[in-house]
Amino acid sequence: MEIFATMEPADDFEVTDALVDEAVAACHVDLRATVRALLVGQTVIDHRLTALRSKVSAGCLRLPKAMTGAVEWD
Numbered sequence: 001m002e003i004f005a006t007m008e009p010a011d012d013f014e015v016t017d018a019l020v021d022e023a024v025a026a027c028h029v030d031l032r033a034t035v036r037a038l039l040v041g042q043t044v045i046d047h048r049l050t051a052l053r054s055k056v057s058a059g060c061l062r063l064p065k066a067m068t069g070a071v072e073w074d
Helices: 017-026 031-055
Strands: none
Touching: 017 031
16 A cells, blocks of 8 residues: 555655645654654665666666766767
8 A cells, every 4th residue: 555645746855744644644643653664665765776776787877978978079
């Protein structure tokens, strides 16, 4: 079950009061449990991202020209 499936923020980084209330309600109004759940979730995401990064070869990445230092010739 996804906790936030019903409410989508307008901005990727916008966290509305309704989203906060929903997270707290999902943890039975226990703020410590809410913070713990969010930290565990963040740790899981960090571990998955690290695992994915280790599977991608740096030679296979397509970086923007600004990051590679490539010069465009006219």
